[in-house]
Amino acid sequence: MTTPFPIALVQMSMTDDPSRNLRHGLELIEQAAKQGARMICLPELFKTHYFCQQEDPACFDWAESIPGPTTQALSAAAARLKAVLITSVFERRGPGLYHNTAVVFDVDGTMCGTYRKMHIPDDPCYYEKYYFTPGDLGFKAIDTSLGRIGVLVCWDQWFPEAARLMALQGALALFYPTAIGWHPHEKSLLGERQREAWRLVQRGHAVANGIYVAAVNRTGHEKPSPDGVGLEFWGSSFIADPQGVLLADAPIDREEILLGLVDPAHLENIRRCWPFFRDRRIDAYEGLHARYLGDRR
């Protein structure tokens, strides 16, 4: 069985200066490593403001190839710190073809896996369908020298199918680099239930799959939207154990490094007590491939 390994989530805030954000992210990674983390995860698209608040073709200039300058800097950091790094890059795959991509570096700096965000949102101020082609790499767990993990990105966190597919491949933990926040005008009335629903659904994945779940969000109020109102990112990053128990959780409104331990023995013990994988009715799940069944009766 895999040895337990300490993980860290870097909840951070971003400026409009990508090189500052990269430098700041690297500093926080280094702090996390100094605190003992061996696997460290950054928020979604940490190098830039959350530019998807508007549809602006100039923003494609932020995209870069993989490998590219950003992944090279991250790779070097992984090797220097001897830590697994889970990062998020606005990928320029070709002219007019861009993805929202997670890149994982092993402890020697090698790129050990990439995941292109599969479920792409599109809501007011989250205009991601404009920027990101839906991923075509599928839901593939990633092997690191510390253990097998599932990396998913933000909107994926609402889809039980994604979590299940990673767990079925033997992932020990799910990581969700995230950028989610409030519309300021909704915050007082709806904010708390939105934040709570976001945590509920992910902690539910932890329970249903007997798997660790680590979600890392950005924090801070960013205003690149055309009306200048922007989004208040709600932080609240957390690490949940395979029973959904919160091992660590971050505040809403400031940066924080969250630490936790992924313990395969604890995971196996929980799954022995609640053996859901034994009892799945794989003979009766065919409808899951349908778009909708409510109109077929």
Add this chain to the structure above:
Amino acid sequence: MTTPFPIALVQMSMTDDPSRNLRHGLELIEQAAKQGARMICLPELFKTHYFCQQEDPACFDWAESIPGPTTQALSAAAARLKAVLITSVFERRGPGLYHNTAVVFDVDGTMCGTYRKMHIPDDPCYYEKYYFTPGDLGFKAIDTSLGRIGVLVCWDQWFPEAARLMALQGALALFYPTAIGWHPHEKSLLGERQREAWRLVQRGHAVANGIYVAAVNRTGHEKPSPDGVGLEFWGSSFIADPQGVLLADAPIDREEILLGLVDPAHLENIRRCWPFFRDRRIDAYEGLHARYLGDRR
């Protein structure tokens, strides 16, 4: 769009006298109807003690055919109260062939649907694989004159696939008749996290599917286990809205009638804000039919 309808969950405790339990269940249903409920759900196997704490062939005597005396009494109650009743019956389908079956009666007393529990647990004191043949009716939503619902039973509540399949068929609410409790020796150390995980995973289904979830458990300490230690059923029945918000929840240790409203307009509004059904990657979910994928790489 369907009209909103008030629902009730009957959290009750059982004695070792089935005819008393049936009578008591009918009384509570009547109280719920008097309080305005139009759709009322009883706990799993409400007519008996939770006999699955032991493997005893004599317990098969509790089973009965559908239709049978119990369903006839429930049908009459539904017609008399002009309410939809969601009930749970130990079904004798044939000699040596038994199911854990939910039966739904429409407001005129007609049996409008049955569901045979698909996921069957088997853990210490929950020896259900001995008693119940896994369901062969699949995950089929049930049409009532008040609206389409999904009825699932207890152990099903841990499986996101079951919830999703019901939601895909257009169910407005999921009902989970339940019998879950603590092993007394585990309660102080693990009890709260077990109960919380149970609620988390179901509220997670509500969020992931934008659907109402209503889970109704039994309450009370029942001791038919051979060692006489028994199970302390943890009550805690609840109704959650399509964002996972608790509309009503019951205490651990006493009977209670929980009331809530299923409002299709609220459900549709939530799904417009969080349009998960728009974005499911049905082209990439094939692995969900596998028993396991961790050994195929």
